[in-house]
Amino acid sequence: MRGRVTVRPAGGRFSLRLDLRAVAALVAIGGVALAGAVANVGYGEYPIAPLDVVRTVLGMETGDASSSFIVNTLRLPRALVALLVGAALAVSGAILQGLTRNDLAAPDIIGINAGAGLAAVALIVVLPSVPAAFVPPAAFVGALAVAALLYAIAWRGDGSPVRLILVGVGLSAVAVSLTTLVITFGEIRQVSQALVWLTGSVYGRSWEQAWSLLPWLAVFVPLALARAPRLNALNLGDEVARGLGVRVERERGLLVLTSVALAASAVATAGTIAFVGLMAPHIARRLAGPSFGGLLPVTAVTGAALVVLSDLLGRVLLPPTEIPCGIVTSIVGAPFFLYLLFRGRKG
């Protein structure tokens, strides 16, 4: 087969087939994401040259005492959170799209974001005296609550993906309308603040948030990668998957759980950043092909690059105003997404 390399160590206990196209895409986009992160860290009121950024992060001497504090304490966690959030949302979206065989499935559609949004907005507006540190856990609980409801309502043994999406849309509508209610009647200053959270932003994120997000990715992204072959099979349809020896219900349950956990942790950290979970898998699929083994890693780095670049762009566009990166992801992402789709479907 052209463009594929099979790695089979002596002993033959396992083998790995690498799709060269996916590897190339992974390296290229990974490079973009890293460059974006470096630029993101370097940019600001106190600009730091890219080379110095890299040196500082690696702990080398740059001859500037203050840059270590600025880079390592103030800016690096923000860039890291952006990368992690992007990767989590993107993988979550890719899994859902594969499971439901629906190009539009994303954590936004099945209500995960809406649940997190409702919990966070309610906390910000209804209980303004509660410290801001409680918003992420509340959002996480909101996201999980919707996921649990979704599971309880939509699961009837067969775990039909169609029912999952339809019930998700219903739950999402309830959560969104309750959020609207809070926005409509809440005190205007808190509502304003809640809107910023709702659109998604990585402003002022610290190491604490980066560290609390990391374990989720460390557990669930490898889990998703390990499940890629089954996801490939499920994507062909339930009968085919069953014929190929996949335990459909169990695998689907695990994959949904993975997707939900990734989305919930991302949303809890950075608010509801729209469009990444929808767009990143599409971009990645055009670069790396449809097989999930190559697609999932490429999707992850694509999502990371999207969020980190959007955050940079949001700060560069209208200084000193910072546009929340969730707004940038949609404004930049939507046209680009359309372009990709229409270029890709001509044939």
Place this chain on the structure above:
Amino acid sequence: MRRRVKEGVIQVRNPVGVGLGGILALPLRSRGWLLAGAFACAGVLALCVLASVRFGAAEVGTRDVLAAFFAYDGSEEHLIIRTLRVPRALIAALVGASLGVVGALMQGLTRNPLAEPGILGINAGAALAVVATVFVFGASSLAVYAPLAFVGAAVAWAVVHLLGSLGGASPMKLTVAGAALEALFTSLTMALLILSQQTLEEIRFWLAGSVAGRDLGLLLQILPYALAGLTLAFVLGRRVTVLALGEDVAVGLGQRTALTRLAVALAIVLLAGSAVAVAGPIVFAGLVAPHLARFLVGVDYRWILPYSALLGGILLVCADVVGRVVLRPQELPVGVTVALVGAPLFVYLVRWRVRS
């Protein structure tokens, strides 16, 4: 489905793919039952409208309601009934009917069971137009919002339809274009609202979707568009049924699909535009009503469309009444109640009725 085969009708997979109708056995099948059901729905709608006139912030007796029409004496109650309650009830019914039909048309056109104005970018376009105007020119009124929202909705839908038809129309493209533009418009709106707290204060009640404080003038202004849209939609019923079977089947059956798509798109603009112009962006009514209709009548759009209109009207009028009654004298915007009332119903239907 099984019984359809027995009747000797060609067995077709549900054209919407996963909607409720195709998965259920159809409860109403003969023309007589379908007609009777439609009349029953119309009766329920009339009762809902009456209830909407009867219940509200001010206490009004049933006798006052009748007297306001047959023995008008200019008292405060009669004034409330004639200038506030009746227009409001009629507007809710009209908006609900429009949304129901728009949802059904969109689901047929895109063959996507989730299509509705809130998902295909129309509501978001209208909201962006209104918010941008308020942002630039400051305070405004309902009378100004209405034409702006209509234009915004029409432009948004035109763009979605254009993008969805580039290089050969396909349902998938239309859905994706709609969802992408929806996200784009929504975040632009959010950006404006974040930049200007004043705009947020001004517009947030409108953005929730409401029929409060709409007068007869607004209803009359929008009525021709809505009626034209409804008529066009009902005329198109047979064509939409065929189109919903898929492009290839429709062409094979001799339909000029481009023409049908254009006509359906026009009906959607008229209906969705007038609904959002009067009541602001209301989501979910357009999703629930057609699914309920399909649950009752199956896959034939000649019946789905009128049923969607009636059920959409019932849903919106009921939601409006509930929103006024539960927190008296406070009032919930109908856009909020419609989702709170409709979503559990929808989830229930999906939970118990969808088998795949």
